[in-house]
Amino acid sequence: MRIALLGGTGDIGEGLALRWAYHTDHDIVIGSRDPEKARAKADEYETELSSRGxxxxxxxxxxxxxxxxxRIVVLAVPPYHVADTIEAVEDSLSEDDVLVTPAAGVKRDDDGFHYHPPKAGSVTQLVADAAPDGIPVVGAFHNLAAGRLANLDAELDIDTLVVADDFDAKDTVSRLAEEIDGLRALDAGGIANAAEVESVTPLLINVAQNNDGMHDLGVRFR
Amino acid sequence: MRIALLGGTGDIGEGLALRWAYHTDHDIVIGSRDPEKARAKADEYETELSSRGxxxxxxxxxxxxxxxxxRIVVLAVPPYHVADTIEAVEDSLSEDDVLVTPAAGVKRDDDGFHYHPPKAGSVTQLVADAAPDGIPVVGAFHNLAAGRLANLDAELDIDTLVVADDFDAKDTVSRLAEEIDGLRALDAGGIANAAEVESVTPLLINVAQNNDGMHDLGVRFR
Known part of the structure; x- marks a missing residue:
């Protein structure tokens, strides 16, 4: 399957690109607003992968x-670029495609990091509202620390929560997630449940910041 | 140390009472609006503990x-009873005491369970607002499935997140949490970070409901 990582030059895009290219045979395409930057990063990922055989x-x-x-289009862009990015690519999407959103709205203040959803209620809902009719939207990969994902020496042994209203699209993305070693996909229900999933992102940062020796945290349900 | 579980006849109170009584030497006091019910439940817990030696x-x-x-007063009551319960007991609290709140505001709709905080922003903040001046408030034990906690045969091997603005009170409650076998206490920062902690409660229910074989879920950060 071919997977495009829009904003794939950023940290979460890098992590997903490296993991999928390393652990699976899917074709990985890096997208960026700047095609030169996309090509340069793609080369960089190839070099990293090549150094590992x-x-x-x-x-x-x-x-x-x-x-x-x-066929799989991952919006690996910050929440405030999600709507722009969809608008820029919507003519390229067909009904067989799946839009995947890993972004969570997070704001920081003096106390820590907080969930700060857009007016739609969650970033996943914002994507669903902005997506062309008939294109299924899946929220996934929110709770993965980008640095840990991009470090192919790091064990994951964590979960990612998947939300969607389209069963087939959810299933496709869950399988893609589980093809990454050490990643388990758990179904968190429909897009209406996305806010609780996205809220875990600031929580992970707060926990990492307040506990010695914890960083790049993920979560496992048990 | 003596620990009172107000609303200790309910399911989370039962779980904490049994675990502390089983794994530690702290004195456990069950509180209820109805003292007869409190005594009956206390006897029931004694019988369960006695059956295990x-x-x-x-x-x-x-x-x-x-x-x-x-000295430790746990508000093991539903969020809508938190303020009433504090009002009922406030003359019994002294500055050496610590108020502990494990409640999270959760609402259910057709899609699943959602975080539904009170106007204060979180139940922990609601407790802090209602607590008498000088009484430290600690949010903890939100993310524990009551049934699993009360089943002394069930392994925990999970985390509880602790939030507080008073360092000593947070430390005391974290130690009490870690005296329960299989429970690790993680510092999630101040009370301003409580909403992200409480949001995990509906998420755990959604994940349990949408994945075969998962129930009474907890979470481990790794």
Missing amino acids: RDVKVTGFENKMAADRA | RDVKVTGFENKMAADRA
């Missing part, structure tokens, strides 16, 4: 072309 | 008397 092709394109080539 | 005294009193006898 994985000689795979990672390509880089402007977001719209990246989306056009892929 | 732990012959300890668990006492039962009306909430105010229970609070009066204890």
Whole structure:
């Protein structure tokens, strides 16, 4: 399957690109607003993978072309760029595609990090509202520390929570998640349940900041 | 140390009472609005503990008397009874005491369970606002499934998140938490961070409901 990571030059995009390219045979396409940057990062990921004996092709394109080539389109962009990014690529999306959103609205103040959802109620709902009709939206990969994901020496042994209203799309993304070693996908219900999932992102940062020796945290349900 | 569980006849109160009585030598006092019910439950807990070779005294009193006898006062009541319960016992609290709140505001709709905080922003903040001046408030034990806690055969191997603005009170409650086998206390910062902690409660229910074989879930940060 071909997976495009829009904003794939950023940290969560990098982590997902490296993990999928390392652990699976899916084609990985890096998208960026700047195609040069996308190509440069794709080369960088290829070099990293090659140094570990994985000689795979990672390509880089402007977001719209990246989306056009892929069946799975991951919006690895900050929450405030989600709507713009969808608008930029919507003509490239077809009904067989799946839009995946890993973003969570987080704000920081003197006390710590807090969940700060958009007016839609969650970033996942914002994506669902902005997506063209008929394109299924899946929220996933919110609760993964980007640095840990991008470090292929780091064991994951954690869960990712998946929300969607389209059963087939949810199933497809859950399988893709579980193809990454050490990652288990858990179904957290429909998009209406996304806020509780996204809220875990600031919580992980607060816990990491307040406990010695904890960093790049993930979570396992048991 | 003496620990009072106000609303200790309910399910989370039962779980904490049994675990502390089983794993530690702290004196456990069950509080209820109805002292007869408190005594009956205390006897029931004693019988359960005795059947496992732990012959300890668990006492039962009306909430105010229970609070009066204890240094740690756990508000094991639903969020909508928190303010009433504090009002009922406030004359029994002294500055050496610590108020502990495990409640999270949760509402259910057709889609699942959702975090539904009170106007104060979190139940922990509501407790802090209602507590008499000078009485430290600690949020903890939100993310423990009551049934699993009360089943002394069930392994925990999970975390509880602790929030407080008073360092000593937070430390005291974290130690009490870790005296329960299999429970690790993690510092999630100040009371301003309580909403993200309480939000995990509905999430755990959603995950349990949507994944076969998962129930009475807890969470471990790793």
